Amino acid sequence: xxxxxxxxxxxxxxxxxxxxxxxxxxxxxxxxxxxxxxxxxxxxxxxxxxxxxxxxxxxxxxxxxxxxxxxxxxxxxxxxxxxxxxxxxxxxxxxxxxxxxxxxxxxxxxxxxxxxxxxxxxxxxxxxxxxxxxxxxxxxxxxxxxxxxxxxxxxxxxxxxxxxxxxxxxxxxxxxxxxxxxxxxxxxxxxxxxxxxxxxxxxxxxxxxxxxxxxxxxxxxxxxxxxxxxxxxxxxxxxxxxxxxxxxxxxxxxxxxxxxxxxxxxxxxxxxxxxxxxxxxxxxxxxxxxxxxxxxxxxxxxxxxxxxxxxxxxxxxxxxxxxxxxxxxxxxxxxxx
Amino acid sequence: xxxxxxxxxxxxxxxxxxxxxxxxxxxxxxxxxxxxxxxxxxxxxxxxxxxxxxxxxxxxxxxxxxxxxxxxxxxxxxxxxxxxxxxxxxxxxxxxxxxxxxxxxxxxxxxxxxxxxxxxxxxxxxxxxxxxxxxxxxxxxxxxxxxxxxxxxxxxxxxxxxxxxxxxxxxxxxxxxxxxxxxxxxxxxxxxxxxxxxxxxxxxxxxxxxxxxxxxxxxxxxxxxxxxxxxxxxxxxxxxxxxxxxxxxxxxxxxxxxxxxxxxxxxxxxxxxxxxxxxxxxxxxxxxxxxxxxxxxxxxxxxxxxxxxxxxxxxxxxxxxxxxxxxxxxxxxxxxx
DNA sequence: CAACATTATGACACCGGTGTCAGATGGAGG
DNA sequence: CCTCCATCTGACACCGGTGTCATAATGTTG
Numbered sequence: 001x002x003x004x005x006x007x008x009x010x011x012x013x014x015x016x017x018x019x020x021x022x023x024x025x026x027x028x029x030x031x032x033x034x035x036x037x038x039x040x041x042x043x044x045x046x047x048x049x050x051x052x053x054x055x056x057x058x059x060x061x062x063x064x065x066x067x068x069x070x071x072x073x074x075x076x077x078x079x080x081x082x083x084x085x086x087x088x089x090x091x092x093x094x095x096x097x098x099x100x101x102x103x104x105x106x107x108x109x110x111x112x113x114x115x116x117x118x119x120x121x122x123x124x125x126x127x128x129x130x131x132x133x134x135x136x137x138x139x140x141x142x143x144x145x146x147x148x149x150x151x152x153x154x155x156x157x158x159x160x161x162x163x164x165x166x167x168x169x170x171x172x173x174x175x176x177x178x179x180x181x182x183x184x185x186x187x188x189x190x191x192x193x194x195x196x197x198x199x200x201x202x203x204x205x206x207x208x209x210x211x212x213x214x215x216x217x218x219x220x221x222x223x224x225x226x227x228x229x230x231x232x233x234x235x236x237x238x239x240x241x242x243x244x245x246x247x248x249x250x251x252x253x254x255x256x257x258x259x260x261x262x263x264x265x266x267x268x269x270x271x272x273x274x275x276x277x278x279x280x281x282x283x284x285x286x287x288x289x290x291x292x293x294x295x296x297x298x299x300x301x302x303x304x305x306x307x308x309x310x311x312x313x314x315x316x317x318x319x320x321x322x323x324x325x326x327x328x329x330x331x332x333x334x335x336x337x
Numbered sequence: 338x339x340x341x342x343x344x345x346x347x348x349x350x351x352x353x354x355x356x357x358x359x360x361x362x363x364x365x366x367x368x369x370x371x372x373x374x375x376x377x378x379x380x381x382x383x384x385x386x387x388x389x390x391x392x393x394x395x396x397x398x399x400x401x402x403x404x405x406x407x408x409x410x411x412x413x414x415x416x417x418x419x420x421x422x423x424x425x426x427x428x429x430x431x432x433x434x435x436x437x438x439x440x441x442x443x444x445x446x447x448x449x450x451x452x453x454x455x456x457x458x459x460x461x462x463x464x465x466x467x468x469x470x471x472x473x474x475x476x477x478x479x480x481x482x483x484x485x486x487x488x489x490x491x492x493x494x495x496x497x498x499x500x501x502x503x504x505x506x507x508x509x510x511x512x513x514x515x516x517x518x519x520x521x522x523x524x525x526x527x528x529x530x531x532x533x534x535x536x537x538x539x540x541x542x543x544x545x546x547x548x549x550x551x552x553x554x555x556x557x558x559x560x561x562x563x564x565x566x567x568x569x570x571x572x573x574x575x576x577x578x579x580x581x582x583x584x585x586x587x588x589x590x591x592x593x594x595x596x597x598x599x600x601x602x603x604x605x606x607x608x609x610x611x612x613x614x615x616x617x618x619x620x621x622x623x624x625x626x627x628x629x630x631x632x633x634x635x636x637x638x639x640x641x642x643x644x645x646x647x648x649x650x651x652x653x654x655x656x657x658x659x660x661x662x663x664x665x666x667x668x669x670x671x672x673x674x
Numbered sequence: 675c676a677a678c679a680t681t682a683t684g685a686c687a688c689c690g691g692t693g694t695c696a697g698a699t700g701g702a703g704g
Numbered sequence: 705c706c707t708c709c710a711t712c713t714g715a716c717a718c719c720g721g722t723g724t725c726a727t728a729a730t731g732t733t734g
Contacts, residue, residue: 005689006691017691020691021693022712022713029710031713034713048453049690049691050455051454052393053393053690054690054691054692055719056390056690057691058692063430077413080433094432116385116428117388225617225621251621254622255621258622284562284591286599343720353683353684355685355723356683362722366680366682371683387719389720389721390719391721392689393720395689395721396689
C-alpha cells in the first residue's frame with residue numbers, strides 16, 4: 001500500500017512529472033497519445049493529487065470560508081447545504097466560521113482567520129453581507145467574497161439575494177385581502193438589510209390599499225424567539241388589539257402564537273399570525289404558519305459558484321441576481337370577521 | 338506589504354530558518370537568548386506560519402472532518418459548535434461532511450473524502466458512530482476518529498456519550514409519578530443506538546414500577562417530524578387512548594402535540610406529552626415540552642479534544658466517558674386524573 | 675587540562691506539487 | 705533539402721515549512 005505521488009505516476013508512465021502535472025490540470029500542449037497514457041496510469045494506480053502540495057505551489061487552499069452570526073439553526077444549515085453543494089462540485093471545501101458581527105474585534109478576527117487558514121474566498125451571510133466595514137476590508141486585502149441576501153449591489157461584489165420587499169408585500173396583501181387592516185408588524189434585527197426590506201414591503205402594501213400605517217403597531221425585534229416573545233406581549237396587550245400580526249421571521253411568529261395560545265386566543269379566528277422564512281417550525285406547530293419561502297440553498301449555491309469562478313478566472317463583470325420569494329399559506333391566517 | 342515567511346524572519350533575526358522552526362514549534366535545544374530574539378522578530382514582523390507548507394512537510398492538514406446524517410438542524414449546529422470550539426483551541430479547522438449512512442457507497446465516499454482532503458481525523462456523530470463497518474474501515478486505514486453518542490466502547494475508540502438509558506428512565510418515572518400507566522412510546526431511527534437505549538430506559542422504569550409493557554403502545558419512528566406525525570395518528574386513534582406519550586425526540590413529540598391540538602385534545606389535561614433532546618422547538622411551542630437535555634456541545638467538544646490529543650501524541654489508553662442527561666419539566670406533562 | 679558528554683546551531687535534502695524556460699520534435703513553406 | 709515556426713517535453717528552481725545529521729559551542733568529569 002505505497003503512497004501514489006506524482007513522481008511514481010511519472011516514472012510508471014515514463015514521462016516527466018511536469019507532463020503529469022499538465023495532464024492533471026488539463027493544460028494544452030500535451031499530445032493526445034501522452035495524455036491518454038498518463039490518464040490510464042492515473043486509473044491504474046488510483047492516483048489522487050495531494051491538495052496540500054498543490055495549495056503550496058499555487059498559493060491556494062481550495063477552501064472557502066462561510067461567515068455567519070444568526071440565531072436560526074435552520075437558516076444556517078440551509079446556507080451550509082447550498083454552499084457545500086457548490087464547493088463539492090468544484091473540489092473545494094467549506095470552512096465554517098460562526099462569529100459575532102458586534103464582536104469587539106471583527107476585523108481582527110477575520111484577518112486572523114484569513115492568514116491562518118489561507119482561505120481562497122469568503123461567503124458572507126447576513127448580517128455580515130451588509131457590513132460595509134468588513135467588505136471594504138476584504139476589498140483592500142484583495143480577498144474574493146460573495147454576498148448572500150445583501151442589500152449591497154455595487155458592481156464589484158458578487159451578490160445574490162431574494163426579494164424580501166416583494167415577499168413582505170405579498171404577505172401583507174394576503175392579510176389585507178382577508179379583511180385585516182390593523183396588522184401589527186414585528187421588525188427584525190437592525191443589522192440585517194432584510195429587516196428594512198421586509199418592513200418596506202409591509203408599508204408599501206398598506207399604502208397601496210390606502211391603509212394608514214400605525215406606528216403603535218410596529219414593534220422592534222431582532223429575529224430571535226426571545227425578542228418575538230417580548231414583542232408579542234406588547235402587541236397582545238394593546239387596546240384595541242390588532243387582528244393580525246406579521247412577524248419578520250418564523251421564530252418570532254412562533255413566539256406570538258405561543259403567547260396567544262397561552263392566553264386562550266384562538267388562532268386564526270381571533271388573531272391571524274404570519275411569519276417569514278418558512279423555517280421548519282412553521283409547519284411543526286399548530287396552526288401552521290403562513291409565511292414566505294426563500295430559496296436560501298439556491299442563493300448560497302449560486303453565490304459560492306460565482307465566487308469559485310471568480311477565484312479561478314477573475315472577471316470584469318460581476319454576477320448579481322435577485323431570486324423570487326414565494327407566499328405559503330397555512331392555517332395561521334384567516335378572514336377577519 | 339511583503340509576505341513574511343520563515344526565510345525573512347530568519348534573515349531578519351540573523352539565524353537559520355531551522356532555528357526559527359524550532360522556536361515556532363517549541364522544540365528544545367534553543368538557547369533562551371536566541372528564542373527571545375526570534376520571538377521578538379515574530380512580533381515585529383507579525384509573522385504567521387503558513388499552515389499549508391507546514392501541512393506538506395509534516396503530512397498533516399490540521400483539519401478535522403465531521404460526519405453527520407441527521408434530520409435535526411439543532412442537533413447538527415450544536416455538534417458543530419462543540420467541535421469548532423475544540424478545533425479553534427488547538428488551531429485546527431473543521432470540515433463538515435453531511436452524507437448518508439445508507440448511501441450506496443458510504444465507504445467509497447469517505448475514502449474519497451479522506452484522500453482528497455487529507456483529514457487528520459474524523460468525528461463520527463450518530464448514526465455513523467454506531468457503524469461497525471465504517472469504524473473497521475477507519476481502523477484498517479489507520480485514521481484517527483472519535484465517536485459521539487455511540488454505544489461502542491471498545492478500548493480502541495475515543496467515545497463520549499450521554500446516558501440515554503438513564504434519561505429515558507427518569508422521564509418515564511416522572512410520568513409514572515404523575516399517575517400515568519398507559520404511556521405510549523415512539524421509537525427513534527433503528528440505526529441510532531440512542532433508539533434502543535431510550536427504549537430500554539422506558540422499559541426499565543415500567544418494570545421497576547410493576548407496570549406491564551404493552552406492545553400495542555410502542556410505535557416505530559425515525560426521529561423525523563414526519564415519522565412522529567404518522568405515529569401520532571396511530572396512537573391517538575387507539576382505544577383506549579393512552580394518557581401519555583413519550584417520543585424519542587422533541588420533533589416527534591411536537592408532531593404528537595400538533596395532532597393532539599388539531600383534534601381539540603387539551604395538553605396536558607387530556608394527554609401528557611414528553612420528548613427527548615431539549616431541542617429549541619421544545620420551548621418554542623405551547624405547551625412547552627417536558628424533555629431530557631443532553632450535553633451535546635460538551636460531548637462533541639470532549640470528543641474532538643481527545644481526538645486532537647490522540648493525533649498529536651498517540652496514546653495507549655483511550656478516553657471514554659459517559660455524561661449525564663437531565664430532566665427538564667415543562668407544561669406538556671401533568672397529573673393523570 | 676585533556677577527554678568526553680551535552681547543548682545549540684545550521685546546511686541541506688525533502689514533502690508533492692507548479693512555473694519557467696530551454697531544447698527536442700515535427701510539419702509547412704520556400 | 706533547409707529554414708522557420710508551432711507544438712511537445714523535461715530539467716530545474718521554487719512554494720514555505722520540517723527532518724536529519726554534522727559540526728560548533730559549552731559544560732562536566734577525572
